[in-house]
Structure formats: C-alpha cells, structure tokens
C-alpha cells in the first residue's frame with residue numbers, strides 16, 4: 001500500500017518534521033510539506049481556485065494511504081493543517097469525483113506536542129472529519145516533543161503502531177500507553 005505523509009507545521013525542521021522523517025523511513029512513504037504549497041483558506045465563492053490545492057489533491061489521490069502530520073497547537077491541529085482540512089470541502093462541492101476518490105483512501109495521523117498525552121479533542125477533530133468523509137481511519141501516533149529525538153524508542157513504538165494500526169485494528173498509541 002503506497003503512503004504519503006502530509007506535514008502541516010509552522011516550521012519545516014521542527015519536532016513534527018523530525019517525527020515525519022523517521023516515520024517515512026519506517027514505512028517508505030513520500031512526504032509532502034504543506035508549507036511548500038500556496039493553499040488559500042476556504043472560500044464560499046471559490047475565488048481561490050488558482051492556488052496549489054487542486055494539483056496537490058491530484059498528487060495525493062495517487063496514494064492509497066494519506067497520513068496527516070500536525071503539531072498540537074492549542075489542543076488543535078496547526079493552522080496550516082486546518083486550512084488544508086477546510087479546503088477538503090471543495091471536493092464535496094465542486095470536485096465531487098475527487099471527493100468520491102477520497103473515500104477509497106485509508107488515513108492516519110502523526111502528532112507531536114509538549115504534553116505527555118494527546119488531547120482527546122485533537123484526535124476527535126481528525127476522526128470525526130474522516131468519518132464524515134467516509135475515509136477509513138487507522139489511528140493516531142503521538143509523540144511528546146521530549147521523545148522526538150529518542151530514536152531507539154521512536155523506532156520501537158512506531159513499529160508497534162504500524163503493526164497494530166496498519167495491519168490489524170484501529171488503535172491510538174501515545175507515549176503514556178507505552179510504559
């Protein structure tokens with residue numbers, strides 16, 4: 001199954017990017033950094049259609065699994081990720097064949113934050129959105145920022161997450177569940 005990781009952080013070399021780099025190595029995934037794209041906020045009048053959103057979606061739709069990666073900013077996904085999520089509404093309104101193509105995808109989330117555990121509300125934003133979009137949610141891997149540089153530990157728990165979530169049933173794993 002081909003996978004692409006979509007990084008949405010306010011910095012391309014921060015904690016989430018480091019987690020993404022490690023995870024992409026583990027599963028041989030491509031990485032797309034949203035900060036390299038000009039993606040405008042959702043517009044009810046669709047006056048934003050000359051930005052990079054649609055070409056990006058066409059690229060993402062060539063993969064089987066989409067993995068969204070975001071830091072926790074105020075219990076929520078980053079603004080960069082939220083703008084991307086909002087724009088998925090375009091696929092329900094004016095690009096319906098692409099919206100239908102999205103339904104066949106599986107999806108997962110990577111996240112970092114300074115707290116030891118990921119807030120429920122953070123995961124719910126993703127799980128509810130994926131449910132609405134009829135996408136198959138495989139789980140969320142959370143790493144506290146203090147653990148991001150701990151390579152041996154990351155590899156071990158990423159492997160566990162990949163086995164449990166990608167090859168068995170949906171499960172959320174975060175560091176506090178590990179010890």
Ligand SMILES: Cc1cc2nc3c(=O)[nH]c(=O)nc-3n(C[C@H](O)[C@H](O)[C@H](O)COP(=O)(O)O)c2cc1C
Pocket residue numbers: 009010011013014015016017071072073074075076112113114115116144145
């Ligand atoms: C604006 C902002 C808000 C944040 N809010 C939270 C938060 O609500 N919970 C948390 O655990 N960490 C919070 N953090 C810490 C970041 O999630 C953490 O440092 C993360 O690893 C940063 O990833 P990045 O380097 O990709 O930006 C916040 C950081 C920023 C800059």
